Amino acid sequence: MIRKSWHEKVAYQIYPKSFCDSNGDGVGDLRGVIRKLDYLKGLGVDIVWLSPIYCSPLADQGYDISDYYSIDPLFGTMEDMDELLAQAKRRDISIVMDLVVNHCSDEHEWFQKACADPDGRYGKFFYIRDWKEGDPLPCNWRSYFGGPCWEKLPGHEDKIYFHAFHKKQPDLNWENPDLREEVYKMVNWWLDKGLGGFRLDAIINIKKLLPFRDFPADREDGLCSIDLMLEQANGIGQFLGEMRDRTFAPHNAFTVGEVFNEKPEEIPDFIGDNGYFSSMFDFAETILNRSIKGWYDQAPVTAEQYKAACFQSQKKTAGIGFLSNLIENHDESRGVCRYIPEEDLSLTSKKMLAGLYFMLRGLPWIYQGQELGMENPVVQDVSQVNDISALDQYQVALDAGLSPAQALKSIQMHCRDNARTPFQWDDSPNAGFTDGTPWLPVNPNYKTLNLAAQLDDEDSVYNWYRQLIQLRKDPVWKETVVYGELIPYLAEQKNLMAYYRKGEKTLLVAGNFQRQPQTMALPAPAGEVLLNNLDSFRVEDGQLYLEGYQFVVFSLEEK
Numbered sequence: 001m002i003r004k005s006w007h008e009k010v011a012y013q014i015y016p017k018s019f020c021d022s023n024g025d026g027v028g029d030l031r032g033v034i035r036k037l038d039y040l041k042g043l044g045v046d047i048v049w050l051s052p053i054y055c056s057p058l059a060d061q062g063y064d065i066s067d068y069y070s071i072d073p074l075f076g077t078m079e080d081m082d083e084l085l086a087q088a089k090r091r092d093i094s095i096v097m098d099l100v101v102n103h104c105s106d107e108h109e110w111f112q113k114a115c116a117d118p119d120g121r122y123g124k125f126f127y128i129r130d131w132k133e134g135d136p137l138p139c140n141w142r143s144y145f146g147g148p149c150w151e152k153l154p155g156h157e158d159k160i161y162f163h164a165f166h167k168k169q170p171d172l173n174w175e176n177p178d179l180r181e182e183v184y185k186m187v188n189w190w191l192d193k194g195l196g197g198f199r200l201d202a203i204i205n206i207k208k209l210l211p212f213r214d215f216p217a218d219r220e221d222g223l224c225s226i227d228l229m230l231e232q233a234n235g236i237g238q239f240l241g242e243m244r245d246r247t248f249a250p251h252n253a254f255t256v257g258e259v260f261n262e263k264p265e266e267i268p269d270f271i272g273d274n275g276y277f278s279s280m281f282d283f284a285e286t287i288l289n290r291s292i293k294g295w296y297d298q299a300p301v302t303a304e305q306y307k308a309a310c311f312q313s314q315k316k317t318a319g320i321g322f323l324s325n326l327i328e329n330h331d332e333s334r335g336v337c338r339y340i341p342e343e344d345l346s347l348t349s350k351k352m353l354a355g356l357y358f359m360l361r362g363l364p365w366i367y368q369g370q371e372l373g374m375e376n377p378v379v380q381d382v383s384q385v386n387d388i389s390a391l392d393q394y395q396v397a398l399d400a401g402l403s404p405a406q407a408l409k410s411i412q413m414h415c416r417d418n419a420r421t422p423f424q425w426d427d428s429p430n431a432g433f434t435d436g437t438p439w440l441p442v443n444p445n446y447k448t449l450n451l452a453a454q455l456d457d458e459d460s461v462y463n464w465y466r467q468l469i470q471l472r473k474d475p476v477w478k479e480t481v482v483y484g485e486l487i488p489y490l491a492e493q494k495n496l497m498a499y500y501r502k503g504e505k506t507l508l509v510a511g512n513f514q515r516q517p518q519t520m521a522l523p524a525p526a527g528e529v530l531l532n533n534l535d536s537f538r539v540e541d542g543q544l545y546l547e548g549y550q551f552v553v554f555s556l557e558e559k
C-alpha cells in the first residue's frame with residue numbers, strides 16, 4: 001500500500017447550519033466557521049468536510065442543490081467561501097465539500113429546462129419516462145424517504161421522473177456522457193479554486209439497474225428497498241474511474257466516499273492504491289440491526305456486535321487502503337447514545353467508545369460536538385421533528401400498528417435531528433450558537449454539557465479527544481498508530497474489545513465494554529501506558545484488571 005500524506009491526519013465534519021451563527025439569523029454560516037478555525041486547529045484537526053452550503057431550497061437540508069457554483073445566501077457569499085479557504089490554508093487545514101451528484105434539486109436549471117423540453121438536451125440529464133394514469137410504474141423501488149421513486153414531471157400529465165431520495169431530488173442520468181462532462185467541469189472548477197477535495201454523497205446510487213424493473217415487494221405498500229437493485233447494478237467503476245481520472249487525480253484531491261452496499265471484491269478498486277477514492281466511510285457499525293420493516297423494528301447494538309463489525313471491516317481492508325472511521329455523522333444518532341446502553345452513559349463510557357474507534361487503523365473522523373460527548377435530544381412531539389426521513393419512519397411505524405406514543409419512541413434513536421442540534425459552545429442562551437432563535441432547538445443539556453465547561457477540565461471528553469489526536473501525531477508512536485497492523489486480541493472474550501496495533505512498536509488497545517469489571521490476560525508485560533480513561537492500572541499474575549468501561553492503550557515489552 002502506497003503511503004499518502006493524509007493517512008496521518010485527523011478529519012472533522014462540520015454541519016454548517018448548526019455549527020456557529022455569525023449574524024443572528026438562527027442558522028450557522030461560513031463566517032461562523034471562519035471564526036472557529038482556531039478552535040479546530042487547537043483540537044488538532046487537519047481536514048474539514050463541510051456539509052452542503054450550495055444554493056438550495058433545503059428540502060433535504062442542502063442535499064438538494066439548485067446551483068453547484070454558488071453559495072446559498074443563508075450560509076454567506078462566495079467571498080466568504082474564498083476567505084474560509086484562505087484562512088484554513090494558513091492554518092494548514094484542508095477544506096473538503098460535499099459532492100452531491102446522484103441528484104440535484106428540482107429547482108436546478110437543468111431540471112427546469114428538462115420540464116420545459118423533456119426531449120431536449122436537459123431531459124436526457126434525468127430519468128424521464130412516459131406514463132399515464134393506470135399504468136404500472138417503471139419499477140416498484142421505494143424511495144429512501146418513503147413512497148415510490150417516481151413522480152409526475154411538472155407540466156406533463158403523461159411523464160414521470162425518477163428520484164431515489166425526496167421528490168425534490170431528481171436523479172441525474174450518469175449514463176449520459178453530456179451530464180458527466182458537466183459534473184467534471186464543476187468538480188474541476190472547485191478544485192482549481194483551492195478546495196482540498198470532496199465527500200461523495202450517495203455515490204453508490206449513480207449506477208442504476210437498467211432497464212428499470214420490479215423486485216418482490218418487502219412491505220405492504222407493494223414496494224421494495226432500493227438495496228435490491230444496488231446489489232445487481234454492475235459497472236459503477238466505469239463512471240467512478242472516469243471521474244477520478246478527469247478530476248480528482250490531476251488535482252491530487254482527497255476524496256471520501258459515502259459507500260454502502262459495496263461488494264467485497266471491489267474494495268481495492270474503491271480505496272486501493274489507485275482507487276476511485278482516497279478513502280470511504282466504514283458504515284458496518286452504522287447499519288447493524290437495520291430492518292427491512294423500518295426503524296421501529298431495529299434492535300439496539302450490543303458490544304459484541306460492535307466489536308465484530310469493526311474487526312470485520314478491518315479485515316476486509318487490511319493491506320489495501322484506509323477506511324474512514326466514525327461513530328456518528330449528520331445522518332446518524334450521536335454515537336455515544338447508539339453504542340452505549342442508556343443507563344451506562346457516562347464520562348468513562350464516552351471516552352471508551354472514543355478510544356476504541358479512534359485507535360482503529362484508518363482515518364479518524366470527528367463529527368461536530370462529538371468531541372464534547374454531545375447526546376441525542378429527547379424527541380418530545382412529532383410536530384417538532386424536522387428530519388424528513390424521521391417523519392416518514394413515524395408514518396411507517398403507525399402503518400405497522402404502533403400507537404402514536406410508540407411510533408414517536410421508535411424514531412428517537414435514528415431521527416437525523418439527533419446530531420443536527422446546534423453545537424454547544426457555552427452555557428449562555430442557545431449555547432452560544434446564535435443570538436437569534438436557532439433553526440433547531442438546542443439540546444437542553446447544554447447548560448452543563450458545553451465546550452467552555454470542558455476546555456480547561458483535564459478530565460473532559462474534549463481533552464480526551466485532544467489526547468487521542470496527540471498520540472496519533474506523536475513522533476514516537478505515530479508510525480504504529482497510523483500504520484500498525486490491527487490484530488484482534490481475545491476476540492472471543494465477551495464485552496472485551498481489544499486489539500494490537502503492530503508496527504515499529506507493539507501497542508495493545510483494550511476497552512471493557514460493560515458496566516462490570518473484568519480481567520484481561522496480558523500477552524506480554526505491559527510497558528508504557530499511553531492512554532487510560534481511569535486512574536488505575538492494576539496487573540496481578542499477568543492479568544490486567546479493567547473497571548467497567550475502562551479503556552487503556554499501552555505498549556508491550558518486547559520479549
Ligand code: GLC
Nearest residue numbers: 060063100165201202258331
Ligand atoms: C446522503 C446524505 C444525506 C442525504 C442523502 C441524499 O446520505 O448524507 O444527508 O439526505 O445523501 O443526498
